[in-house]
Amino acid sequence: xxxxxxxxxxxxxxxxxxxxxxxxxxxxxxxxxxxxxxxxxxxxxxxxxxxxxxxxxxxxxxxxxxxxxxxxxxxxxxxxxxxxxxxxxxxxxxxxxxxxxxxxxxxxxxxxxxxxxxxxxxxxxxxxxxxxxxxxxxxxxxxxxxxxxxxxxxxxxxxxxxxxxxxxxxxxxxxxxxxxxxxxxxxxxxxxxxxxxxxxxxxxxxxxxxxxxxxxxxxxxxxxxxxxxxxxxxxxxxxxxxxxxxxxxxxxxxxxxxxxxxxxxxxxxxxxxxxxxxxxxxxxxxxxxxxxxxxxxxxxxxxxxxxxxxxxxxxxxxxxxxxxxxxxxxxxxxxxxxxxxxxxxxxxxxxxxxxxxxxxxxxxxxxxxx
Amino acid sequence: xxxxxxxxxxxxxxxxxxxxxxxxxxxxxxxxxxxxxxxxxxxxxxxxxxxxxxxxxxxxxxxxxxxxxxxxxxxxxxxxxxxxxxxxxxxxxxxxxxxxxxxxxxxxxxxxxxxxxxxxxxxxxxxxxxxxxxxxxxxxxxxxxxxxxxxxxxxxxxxxxxxxxxxxxxxxxxxxxxxxxxxxxxxxxxxxxxxxxxxxxxxxxxxxxxxxxxxxxxxxxxxxxxxxxxxxxxxxxxxxxxxxxxxxxxxxxxxxxxxxxxxxxxxxxxxxxxxxxxxxxxxxxxxxxxxxxxxxx
Numbered sequence: 001x002x003x004x005x006x007x008x009x010x011x012x013x014x015x016x017x018x019x020x021x022x023x024x025x026x027x028x029x030x031x032x033x034x035x036x037x038x039x040x041x042x043x044x045x046x047x048x049x050x051x052x053x054x055x056x057x058x059x060x061x062x063x064x065x066x067x068x069x070x071x072x073x074x075x076x077x078x079x080x081x082x083x084x085x086x087x088x089x090x091x092x093x094x095x096x097x098x099x100x101x102x103x104x105x106x107x108x109x110x111x112x113x114x115x116x117x118x119x120x121x122x123x124x125x126x127x128x129x130x131x132x133x134x135x136x137x138x139x140x141x142x143x144x145x146x147x148x149x150x151x152x153x154x155x156x157x158x159x160x161x162x163x164x165x166x167x168x169x170x171x172x173x174x175x176x177x178x179x180x181x182x183x184x185x186x187x188x189x190x191x192x193x194x195x196x197x198x199x200x201x202x203x204x205x206x207x208x209x210x211x212x213x214x215x216x217x218x219x220x221x222x223x224x225x226x227x228x229x230x231x232x233x234x235x236x237x238x239x240x241x242x243x244x245x246x247x248x249x250x251x252x253x254x255x256x257x258x259x260x261x262x263x264x265x266x267x268x269x270x271x272x273x274x275x276x277x278x279x280x281x282x283x284x285x286x287x288x289x290x291x292x293x294x295x296x297x298x299x300x301x302x303x304x305x306x307x308x309x310x311x312x313x314x315x316x317x318x319x320x321x322x323x324x325x326x327x328x329x330x331x332x333x334x335x336x337x338x339x340x341x342x343x344x345x346x347x348x349x350x351x352x353x354x355x356x357x358x359x360x361x362x363x364x365x366x367x368x369x370x
Numbered sequence: 371x372x373x374x375x376x377x378x379x380x381x382x383x384x385x386x387x388x389x390x391x392x393x394x395x396x397x398x399x400x401x402x403x404x405x406x407x408x409x410x411x412x413x414x415x416x417x418x419x420x421x422x423x424x425x426x427x428x429x430x431x432x433x434x435x436x437x438x439x440x441x442x443x444x445x446x447x448x449x450x451x452x453x454x455x456x457x458x459x460x461x462x463x464x465x466x467x468x469x470x471x472x473x474x475x476x477x478x479x480x481x482x483x484x485x486x487x488x489x490x491x492x493x494x495x496x497x498x499x500x501x502x503x504x505x506x507x508x509x510x511x512x513x514x515x516x517x518x519x520x521x522x523x524x525x526x527x528x529x530x531x532x533x534x535x536x537x538x539x540x541x542x543x544x545x546x547x548x549x550x551x552x553x554x555x556x557x558x559x560x561x562x563x564x565x566x567x568x569x570x571x572x573x574x575x576x577x578x579x580x581x582x583x584x585x586x587x588x589x590x591x592x593x594x595x596x597x598x599x600x601x602x603x604x605x606x607x608x609x610x611x612x613x614x615x616x617x618x619x620x621x622x623x624x625x626x627x628x629x630x631x632x633x634x635x636x637x638x639x640x641x642x643x644x645x646x647x648x649x650x651x652x653x654x655x656x657x658x659x660x661x662x663x664x665x666x667x
Contacts, residue, residue: 047560050560050564052560052563052564071563072560072563072564073563073564073565073566073567077564078564079560079561079564081557081560081561082557083555083557085555085557085558085560085561086561087558087561087562087575087576088579088580089576089579089580090579098562098565098567098575099564099565099566102565102566102567102571103566146561146565150565
């Protein structure tokens with residue numbers, strides 16, 4: 001268990017910038033997830049932390065100690081790879097104990113450690129098999145076993161679940177979360193899957209094009225996205241971004257959203273409406289589940305009612321995803337099953353307490369609507 | 371192949387299809403005969419006596435098969451003025467081929483490993499130079515090599531010849547292993563580095579155990595090339611140190627009176643036997659290994 005700091009990390013490959021002044025920190029016992037699309041630099045950052053990749057500029061500290069010039073083997077880290085990278089010619093037992101063997105751990109202790117890990121990961125019956133004789137999920141477990149057996153300071157995971165089918169992925173996700181809560185270890189985990197990030201992380205780092213977009217707990221990232229990129233990346237279906245413009249009148253400050261019949265004037269917090277802001281192009285960010293049927297308002301909700309014509313209904317079983325047009329933008333709402341049919345005119349309401357306002361030009365968050 | 375079989379048996383046979391099949395198989399059979407004819411003549415001639423050979427018909431079966439010519443070739447065939455048989459040269463060649471094949475394969479494997487898994491600045495250039503080495507003809511290196519061997523005091527020795535073959539073979543073995551290792555995931559090496567293994571540890575414990583197909587390719591390639599080599603053998607050795615191919619040439623060219631064709635044939639078959647055995651034992655791995663490297667690389 002240890003803390004990790006990667007400070008002002010820069011990495012250039014020739015003329016290409018893979019990491020642009022990135023700083024992350026994982027406290028002891030934290031589950032830090034680096035989230036972003038492919039090519040955003042998240043895997044490069046993990047490799048730099050591991051010592052498998054050199055950095056152009058910056059500092060990596062493990063437990064406050066500078067490890068920039070240490071080899072991977074001297075950093076006391078363990079890593080799980082996307083392809084598992086099991087040694088094909090070795091049995092499961094040899095795979096798990098290889099690192100211990102190299103570090104000169106005597107055989108009885110090695111065997112004991114292998115048994116302990118095998119029990120934890122339910123691998124006892126497979127210790128004498130080779131990787132080619134294992135299923136994807138079993139290989140994944142062996143890869144985890146290889147990391148766990150050494151009891152390192154920090155665990156690094158590089159998209160460990162990407163090669164599994166959907167069902168197994170959910171199972172292994174739970175396993176990893178369980179292991180983390182039992183062992184209380186520090187984990188840095190790379191993924192492009194926002195659901196993995198949300199479910200596993202104690203802290204998420206959203207990355208895009210070599211830069212960090214936002215760092216926060218899953219709930220912060222979900223409720224208070226720093227910009228439209230994060231808003232669109234997190235959540236499935238993602239946050240709706242309704243285009244509009246800021247307007248001021250005696251009644252207060254409004255977001256004017258063009259609509260098929262007459263424009264909607266959505267009231268927003270008055271401190272968003274400085275005179276200079278009048279006419280400013282904005283996006284109103286609304287999560288699908290904060291839109292509901294107009295007659296179903298709860299107590300903590302501040303509803304804004306409007307009428308729309310439903311274009312498409314996509315039933316998911318638990319909810320119906322209703323898709324309609326607002327301000328020239330397709331908007332998705334998560335409604336109760338049977339709330340409406342395609343083509344129907346329906347009264348909906350949006351909970352303004354959960355809505356967020358973004359600047360249309362920069363994409364940055366201006367503030368909460370209320 | 372299984373496709374054509376099922377297609378012809380599933381649908382009714384017709385005349386055109388049968389005629390086509392006969393034409394193809396007939397042509398193939400002719401080529402088989404054509405390619406096997408020399409081997410047939412060699413074997414039958416080696417089993418005949420000289421009077422029978424003089425009688426003329428080279429494709430007839432031996433009337434009274436005897437291994438006398440084989441014994442003579444092994445023990446008494448004359449090379450120049452001495453008549454030691456080919457056995458000494460046989461031993462020479464093994465003594466020279468085994469270290470040359472082993473060392474060149476091992477170095478090729480290390481090179482291929484370094485070129486694919488431990489990328490260093492200029493690795494492309496280095497591999498380019500290795501490739502260039504594959505295209506240097508034997509003749510071009512004879513003089514410089516002779517001088518180098520002279521300076522190392524290895525002129526005319528079997529060790530010198532083994533060294534020449536090792537050096538000449540390294541570009542080929544490097545290329546084989548490089549093309550094989552390039553399809554092995556980089557993450558395997560990363561995992562081993564995190565586990566604490568260094569360059570040679572990773573090479574021995576992880577890469578070599580999964581290299582069997584390409585080791586077989588490299589060994590067959592190097593063994594047949596070095597065993598069958600004549601030019602280097604003739605250039606860098608003499609007398610009793612000569613390898614088998616040079617000795618065979620000398621036996622055939624040593625003419626006092628009647629040419630003992632049966633002995634020549636027996637000696638030639640014995641000279642070719644090791645490479646034949648290697649192909650029969652490991653030939654299918656050879657094709658498989660070559661394809662694996664080229665398709666994935």
